Amino acid sequence: MLSSKTSKQKALLALAWVCFFWGTTWIGSKVGVKYMPALQLCAIRQLLGGSVYVLYFIITKHPWPKGKQWGIIIVLSFLNFMLANGLSTWGVHYISSGLGAIIGAIFPLWIVIVALFDGDRMPQKAVLGMVLGFGGVCIIFYDHLKRFLDP
Known part of the structure; x- marks a missing residue:
């Protein structure tokens, strides 16, 4: 049986790998489609x-x-x-990879919004985590936010 410290370290490592690969997907896709x-x-x-x-x-x-x-x-x-x-x-x-990343990061927030209208409750930490994650994507790709207003 793994200790809780080892389990937590593995979970954080897995999260870091997911963030890295998911984050670089947009840039890799933008380069690849060329x-x-x-x-x-x-x-x-x-x-x-x-x-x-x-x-x-x-x-x-x-x-x-x-x-x-x-x-x-x-x-x-x-x-x-x-x-x-x-x-x-x-x-x-x-579109730019930054705008694509922002649009992609909105998806989990829509899931929460739809679930809330259906009467489901989300743990506050989960909602906070999604808002912080989306905010982080918006900060990283801040220059691309104005493109939402450009039809």
């Missing part, structure tokens, strides 16, 4: 990422999804990877 079609770039990224994920499952001998779980996985994969990631990669061909 050299290949956006959906091809996105497909290569997802194929590499999925391969790493499958390799992890094989090495750690985690059980694979069963039966009906595959249907849910396929639907969510289509919605997330093909539509959300594919269209956002295609979008940075026409």
